[in-house]
Structure formats: C-alpha cells, structure tokens
Amino acid sequence: MAAKREALSDKIAIDMTPMIDVVFQLITFFMLTLRTVITEGDFDIRMPLGASAGAAAEDQLPPVRVKMTAGPEGERTSLTMNGQPIGDFEELRRRIIDLVGAGPGSAADKAEVELDCDPNLSYDNVIRAVTAVSGQVQPDGTVVELIKKIKFAPPKKK
Amino acid sequence: MARRHSDGPTKTDIDMTPMIDMTFQLITFFVFTLNFSTAVQDDRVQLPMSQLAKPAEGPSVEPITLQLMSDGRVIYAGEPVSLQEIGGYLENEKRVMIASNKEPNSATVIVRADGRSKTGDVQDLIKACQEKGFEKFVLRAQYDESK
Numbered sequence: 001m002a003a004k005r006e007a008l009s010d011k012i013a014i015d016m017t018p019m020i021d022v023v024f025q026l027i028t029f030f031m032l033t034l035r036t037v038i039t040e041g042d043f044d045i046r047m048p049l050g051a052s053a054g055a056a057a058e059d060q061l062p063p064v065r066v067k068m069t070a071g072p073e074g075e076r077t078s079l080t081m082n083g084q085p086i087g088d089f090e091e092l093r094r095r096i097i098d099l100v101g102a103g104p105g106s107a108a109d110k111a112e113v114e115l116d117c118d119p120n121l122s123y124d125n126v127i128r129a130v131t132a133v134s135g136q137v138q139p140d141g142t143v144v145e146l147i148k149k150i151k152f153a154p155p156k157k158k
Numbered sequence: 159m160a161r162r163h164s165d166g167p168t169k170t171d172i173d174m175t176p177m178i179d180m181t182f183q184l185i186t187f188f189v190f191t192l193n194f195s196t197a198v199q200d201d202r203v204q205l206p207m208s209q210l211a212k213p214a215e216g217p218s219v220e221p222i223t224l225q226l227m228s229d230g231r232v233i234y235a236g237e238p239v240s241l242q243e244i245g246g247y248l249e250n251e252k253r254v255m256i257a258s259n260k261e262p263n264s265a266t267v268i269v270r271a272d273g274r275s276k277t278g279d280v281q282d283l284i285k286a287c288q289e290k291g292f293e294k295f296v297l298r299a300q301y302d303e304s305k
Contacts, residue, residue: 016174023182023185024181027188030188030189035193037199039300040199042218043210043298044294044295044296117278119278119279120278121277122273122276123271123272123274123275123280124206124273124274126206126277126280127207127299128206130297131208131209131299134210155281
C-alpha cells in the first residue's frame with residue numbers, strides 16, 4: 001500500500017481512452033456531415049402576370065431589346081441589341097454602358113432589358129447575356145451595377 | 159539497465175499529446191466548415207457560370223426551387239418530373255401557400271436550370287409557374303471565380 005501511494009504521487013496517469021473515443025466520434029460525425037457548398041448567386045427577373053400590364057414608371061426608358069438566335073444544336077448564331085448586330089457579350093456590355101452610363105448618376109435603374117431568345121438556344125447564353133447587362137466586374141473585384149430589370153419576351157410559338 | 163530487464167515486460171507509454179493535438183485541429187476544422195444551410199443543390203444540374211452570381215444577403219422569402227435538367231425534365235422534391243406534369247405539383251404548392259394564408263405571388267421561384275438546357279424549356283417552366291400565380295423569379299447561376 002505504501003509502495004503504491006508512493007508511485008501515485010510521482011505521476012498521475014489520466015486515462016485518455018474515453019476522451020479519445022469521444023473525440024473520434026466527433027470527428028466521424030463532422031466528417032460525415034461535411035458538405036462542400038458551391039457558391040451560387042441569383043439574378044432577379046421581372047415576370048409580372050400580364051405580360052405588358054406592369055405600369056411603366058413615368059421616366060422609364062424604353063426597354064432595350066436583346067435578341068439571340070440559335071442554330072440547330074442550340075449554339076448562338078446572332079446577338080442583336082435594338083436591332084443592331086453585336087459581336088460578343090463584352091461588346092454588349094460596352095453598348096449598355098454607352099447607353100445608360102455606369103456609376104453614380106447613370107440611367108441604369110430606369111432602363112429595362114427584354115431578352116428575346118430562340119426556344120432552342122442553350123440556356124448558358126441567357127445567363128451570359130444577363131451577366132453582361134446587369135453589371136461589370138472591375139479589376140479590383142468591385143461590381144458596377146448596370147441594368148437590374150430584366151425580363152423575357154413572351155415565348156414564341158413553336 | 160540490468161534492473162529494468164529484471165522487471166519483466168514493461169508497459170510502453172505512448173505519448174498521446176501529438177495525436178490529441180492533431181485530432182483537436184481536425185475537430186476545429188470540421189466545426190468551422192459545418193454548414194447548416196438548407197440550400198438545394200443537385201449534381202444532376204450543372205449551373206451556368208457567371209462572375210456576378212454573388213450569393214444573396216439573406217435567404218429568399220418562401221422559396222420554391224425548381225431544377226431544370228438538360229434533357230428538359232424538372233427535378234421537383236428530388237424526383238424528375240416532365241415539364242407537362244409540373245403544373246400539378248405547382249398547384250399543390252399554391253394550395254399549401256393559400257392554406258397557410260400566404261399569397262402565391264409572395265413566393266420566390268428559384269430556377270436552377272442546367273446551362274445546356276434549352277431557353278424555351280426555361281420559359282415554359284416560368285410560364286407554368288405564372289399560370290399558378292407565382293410572380294417572383296430568380297435565375298440561379300454558379301459563381302465564376304476565374305478572372
């Protein structure tokens with residue numbers, strides 16, 4: 001007995017086993033609940049019930065009509081803005097900036113874009129067009145907002 | 159040395175400290191990466207990329223997520239449904255909203271459409287929602303970090 005007490009006073013051995021058990025349980029739980037979430041974002045589109053019933057504000061600019069046609073595979077064959085042909089989405093963005101201006105005092109909040117797309121068009125192009133008209137990413141990462149009001153033209157009958 | 163041998167088999171003490179250190183580091187990592195968000199994501203839909211697709215500040219009001227696959231079918235509540243049948247499911251959504259004293263036009267329909275799907279299908283889906291009285295739509299895209 002005396003010998004044992006002497007040994008104890010040297011070093012108190014804590015039994016690590018339950019702690020390690022619990023810790024491993026925790027790790028397992030967190031590993032299994034781990035979900036990698038991809039960053040996603042939304043673009044608002046205005047689709048009021050009556051296609052043209054939405055009462056236009058007094059100082060509302062006429063809608064900018066962006067038209068895209070598609071080939072048989074859904075690829076984009078043409079891009080026009082108010083009837084004028086446009087090469088790519090970067091040019092579309094420049095034209096929008098020319099039209100409404102960018103930054104403070106721009107007319108972007110009064111403008112509206114109407115997307116007129118072939119039903120066959122690959123949806124990817126729609127998002128690229130929406131991206132082009134709704135803002136511009138500056139080199140320092142800030143975003144200059146352009147036109148926020150976007151709507152689809154009524155779908156054409158197939 | 160000789161004395162130690164005479165003790166017979168000794169108990170080897172493994173130093174637990176580095177293992178516990180590492181284990182706690184792991185726990186901390188997993189705790190911080192724990193995500194409670196209920197955002198609907200599905201591997202069957204490959205969202206188009208956009209540099210402006212920054213996540214919204216707050217969660218959407220009354221969200222209804224509709225996912226359009228590239229073959230034109232809609233994933234509703236985890237099951238693929240054809241575009242023609244989606245109207246019935248939307249009718250249910252509308253009834254649930256009315257039963258809980260909410261107007262269908264207060265709901266936000268989140269359209270998660272595959273980048274390869276047809277624009278006509280997206281428009282048909284939006285039209286089907288409009289027929290049931292849903293008015294607020296958002297198009298969801300994946301944030302493009304390149305550039």
